[in-house]
Amino acid sequence: MNVVRITNKIALVTVFLLMYWVFIFICSSVFGFKVFERNLIDIFLLSILGIFAILFGMTILNIMFNLTAIAERKKIDSTESHQRNKKPLYIFVSSLVALFILLYLGDIATSKKREKYLVSSAADLLEEQKGIIIRLSNYTFSRNYIKSASQDIKILSKVEEKFPKVTVITRDSLLGKPLLLGFTSYMGLGKDEEALKADYILSTSSEEREYLNSVFDGSSSSHRFSSNNGRYEIYYPVKTENGQIVIHLSQHIRYGKIGS
Known part of the structure; x- marks a missing residue:
């Protein structure tokens, strides 16, 4: 696996982590979910800065090594390509729904134990x-x-x-x-x-x-x-x-x- 693919995959993973963290933060703020300890929230906020730092680092690497070339691919039937491209989207949306449910159940568990x-x-x-x-x-x-x-x-x-x-x-x-x-x-x-x-x-x-x-x-x-x-x-x-x-x-x- 070449350097281009490695940096691209790292960047993609950090982007998804950033979206998940932001989703968790928004749900906790808007719906008042009380699931995390205070120190975990602090780590959460610091981790966002860390994710941005990784993204910045990947961008610098791509510029330094001139890794912006687009690989050629064979032409694929547009219908099959469209269906294949939709699958990751469905998985991502489903994971957000599952994450929201986990936060909601965690909030209920917190409230019950607190009571x-x-x-x-x-x-x-x-x-x-x-x-x-x-x-x-x-x-x-x-x-x-x-x-x-x-x-x-x-x-x-x-x-x-x-x-x-x-x-x-x-x-x-x-x-x-x-x-x-x-x-x-x-x-x-x-x-x-x-x-x-x-x-x-x-x-x-x-x-x-x-x-x-x-x-x-x-x-x-x-x-x-x-x-x-x-x-x-x-x-x-x-x-x-x-x-x-x-x-x-x-x-x-x-x-x-x-x-x-």
Whole structure:
């Protein structure tokens, strides 16, 4: 095999690798697939530069050795040639479809493993901090409860690094209508500030409200997990002798990881 064929094949392989890498990157960015570790993404970006470097090197070699001559070939029937030329295209398109499916399944696997891992961590945290959970479930809308809840939630956030943001959800009423209230570690009151329920109303989607109301109505006791573009959320119902609350735990991960 001569140098011309070797350089041409290397260039062709690097072009295909570049197209695959770009396809993976676009799918991960557009569809929010979280499959790779962060360091693998960094390698991915560096590898694109490496591929361009190889292509540049092959171009220089062709110029240096004047390897741009076109080999003569015998004339082949146009129909057979057309069919033969289409085959690699079909294979390439099929491989892209297969690659997309693998990325999609990898994203689902990541989400499922993340759910199992975070639900287990949440259960362990709430079991560890029983005293705090009992205090939080003893809900009455008052300055004392808001102050105490703010400190307790701050402790929960500090103890478990996986959940930097913790919200305690309760149900109350305002002007005769039921509403959901959310308390975090950042929602304390000033010295002379009046406590208003309207300031603690929890913003939710219709699906989230339906789920939360079903928990407070007693028709559901299961957790609710959701993931979107690297943001993972768990609604974890807790019922004690003092009452019913829901602990909302969330975290954001820039890069997914199948093994996590």
